Amino acid sequence: MGEFVNMNLSALFYTADLVADSSPAFTSTVVISGPTIVLAVIAVLVLILFLIGRASRRAADVKKHLTQHEKDLRDGTINGKKPKKREFREPAPAAPQGVTPEVVAAISAAVYMLEGEGAVVKSIRPLRKNPISNRNPWAAAAVAENTKPF
Amino acid sequence: MEVLQGVWEVIRGILSNSGYAYFFTDGGYKNLIMIFIAFFFLWLGIKKGYEPLLMIPIAFGMLLANLPGANLAVQYHDLQGFIDLLAGRLTDANGTVLTPGLMDFLYFGVKAGIYPPLIFLGIGAMTDFTSLIANPISFLLGAAAQLGIFIAYFIAIALHFDPQQAGSIAIIGGADGPTAIFVTSKLAPEMLGAIAVAAYSYMALVPVIQPPIMKALTTKKERSVVMQTLRPVSKREKILFPIMVTVIVALLLPDAGVLVGMLMLGNLLKESGQTERIAKAAQNELMNIVTILLGLSVGATTSAQSFWNLKTAGIIVLGLVAFACGTAGGVLFGKLLYLVTGGKINPLIGAAGVSAVPMAARVAQKEGQKENPSNFLLMHAMGPNVSGVIGSAVAAGVLLTLLK
Numbered sequence: 001m002g003e004f005v006n007m008n009l010s011a012l013f014y015t016a017d018l019v020a021d022s023s024p025a026f027t028s029t030v031v032i033s034g035p036t037i038v039l040a041v042i043a044v045l046v047l048i049l050f051l052i053g054r055a056s057r058r059a060a061d062v063k064k065h066l067t068q069h070e071k072d073l074r075d076g077t078i079n080g081k082k083p084k085k086r087e088f089r090e091p092a093p094a095a096p097q098g099v100t101p102e103v104v105a106a107i108s109a110a111v112y113m114l115e116g117e118g119a120v121v122k123s124i125r126p127l128r129k130n131p132i133s134n135r136n137p138w139a140a141a142a143v144a145e146n147t148k149p150f
Numbered sequence: 151m152e153v154l155q156g157v158w159e160v161i162r163g164i165l166s167n168s169g170y171a172y173f174f175t176d177g178g179y180k181n182l183i184m185i186f187i188a189f190f191f192l193w194l195g196i197k198k199g200y201e202p203l204l205m206i207p208i209a210f211g212m213l214l215a216n217l218p219g220a221n222l223a224v225q226y227h228d229l230q231g232f233i234d235l236l237a238g239r240l241t242d243a244n245g246t247v248l249t250p251g252l253m254d255f256l257y258f259g260v261k262a263g264i265y266p267p268l269i270f271l272g273i274g275a276m277t278d279f280t281s282l283i284a285n286p287i288s289f290l291l292g293a294a295a296q297l298g299i300f301i302a303y304f305i306a307i308a309l310h311f312d313p314q315q316a317g318s319i320a321i322i323g324g325a326d327g328p329t330a331i332f333v334t335s336k337l338a339p340e341m342l343g344a345i346a347v348a349a350y351s352y353m354a355l356v357p358v359i360q361p362p363i364m365k366a367l368t369t370k371k372e373r374s375v376v377m378q379t380l381r382p383v384s385k386r387e388k389i390l391f392p393i394m395v396t397v398i399v400a401l402l403l404p405d406a407g408v409l410v411g412m413l414m415l416g417n418l419l420k421e422s423g424q425t426e427r428i429a430k431a432a433q434n435e436l437m438n439i440v441t442i443l444l445g446l447s448v449g450a451t452t453s454a455q456s457f458w459n460l461k462t463a464g465i466i467v468l469g470l471v472a473f474a475c476g477t478a479g480g481v482l483f484g485k486l487l488y489l490v491t492g493g494k495i496n497p498l499i500g501a502a503g504v505s506a507v508p509m510a511a512r513v514a515q516k517e518g519q520k521e522n523p524s525n526f527l528l529m530h531a532m533g534p535n536v537s538g539v540i541g542s543a544v545a546a547g548v549l550l551t552l553l554k
Contacts, residue, residue: 020313020553027307034300034548035293041402041544042293042537048394049286056384076378101519108524121524 083117099124172218180454181216187457188213188449191347200354204327204445208346211449212457214253221251223453227339232258253450256443260335260342265444266328267412272437273328273539274392274416275429277507281533283387284380287487288499288530292537294483295503296545298323298476302468303549309464314338317549319465322349323472324542325356325504331448332409333546337553343452344462348469356509357516359470360477364501364517367481372488373521375496377530385421392418399544405554406547410540477501480534502531505538 020026057074072078108121127137165171172178188209195205215223225240225248226232232254234240240248259265282289299320306316314337321333322345330349334342352359365373392414400407419429484500498518502510511531518527 022307022310022313026313027304030313030549030552031300031304034303034545034552035297037403037548038296038541038544039290039293041399042289042541044398045395045540046286046289048398049283049289049391052387052390052394053283053286053381053383056387059386060384074381076381101516101523104523105519105526109526112524112526 099126167219169218169220177454178218180458181218184216184452184454184457185213188216194351194354201327201350203441204346204350205354207442207445208343208350208449208452211253211446212343212347212452213449214446215450215453221249222253222450223251224253224257224447224451225250226254226257226261229261232261253447256447257450259440259443260331260447261339263332263335263408265440265447266332266335267408268436268440269328269444270409270412270543271416272432272440273507274413274418275420275433276437277413277417277420277536277539278532279391279417279536280383280388281380281529282537283383283391285530285533287491287495288533289537289540291480291483291487291500291503291534292505292539292541293503293544294500295476295480295534295538296324296541297479298472298474298504299542299545299549301475302472305471306464306468309468311461311464313553315341315461317553318345319468320472321345321542321546321549322352322465322469323476323504324538324545325349325353325473325476325506325510326539326542327353328444329409329505329542329546331444333549336550339451340456341461341465342448343450344457344465345469346448347452348465352469352473353506353509356504356506357513359473360501360504360510360513361517363474363477364481364498364514367478368485368497370521372485372497373518374525375488375493376522376525377494377496377499377527380529385423388421389418392421395540399540399547403544403547403551405550406543409543409546413539413543473504476504480504480538496525496527496530499527499531499534503534503538503541505535505542507535507539508532510538511535 068080071080077083104121104124107124111119111121173182191205191209191212194200195202195209214220226235231240235248235250235254238247238249242248302323303316303320306319307313311319318330318334318338318341321330324330327346327349331342331346334345338345396407396411396414399410416429416432419425419432480500480503481497482500483503484495484497487495487500488497496518498514499511501517502514504510511528511534514531515526515528518525
């Protein structure tokens, strides 16, 4: 019985002596087994990541009683429910020339952080500089703050 | 008069033994062409900013290797060759015994597989896997983007490259310089210079190569998908991740163990919170030193004899094919996930599955914002981007296992 088990275990781990050559058979072996093995290894890692993530979240819930708001932040839900699927909408109108995509991204990010989900930036336009004053709007606001009558 | 004659003979002797005279010998013009190619790559690195940290040392190594008589070209291709060189057993075409030069000693780190894993150590210490851990599905996009490697392998075999050369060319599709150098140094070291130059050039051209492919394979609606905010990731998960990946991948593919192991060690040094000093050293001093040594010694393999042939042209074309197919593979898998998840995944992040961190993620962000300026894909794209580093290391392990 022991000999039978040993023989079969050896057969399980036996690898054929693959000789690398340019034959269609070997090339097909590489092309098919290569992506399959990569995908399989990564799939195993994905599964384990899911399990670790779930175990970690459960441990955190047990250790610390999370408020509903904290759970919503963690799971991306609203009051425990998954948000409705967003309909595809036409994107916001393009910003005028002179406003770079990076500026649009920064302003949009700030609006999203302040106003949350649902706020949509409809347009962005550069403020016209006051031709009389050379100060930028921030400097003008600071001057106004410091000189307003008390 | 005799003195003048003697001075003239001395000058003639110096000139005839100089490198300038070599350019006029049979085949000497190739070295001159390589020197001008080195000037071109230096211009790309300095003026255009194409991956300068590696392009400049590689280009300068190319320049040094093609200066005749300076003995700065690498003179061996395998470890036995290094031993023979040290023992004085190697000779040139004229029967003169070759003596080891500086580049021969520096190149040993490439040939023995030392430099690329050390660079991976630094990369791991600089990489944040939070996006990947928060959204494990994006790991699959990194795997899908390695498809280009195997398509390029098939085409290279069809073009009559031998399997080891085909594997070395194909790994360019992983868009990972250290991995490409590691695999090529084991499988086809005679092509190392050309493959390194091709790999780093295409990595620098990511913002040019990827967008047309991304636009061609996706619809406006798909490109406009806004993805959900990523969940917070605990410190425990960030510590378990590198340990778990190392054990699983290295047991399954021992040939990938050294690259993945060093990548994860660097990451663990960063995430553990107990080894801040050595994590900083790994991502700064160590990384910088090894980058110089690697770039210089790889560049020194690009002598005229090894670089100036049809195979180099094949490497450049096939490298582009591999890269493009990898991008397409990632985007197409992204489309599949878009369908499977009911429109929750933006297919553009699939293109970030090539390992060009963080350039490919920034390209995905930029393309997404062209459709919807309020769409922030960068952190979502970082998941496939960093998973591509692991994916290309796994693919390298597969190629080494099958082709070595």
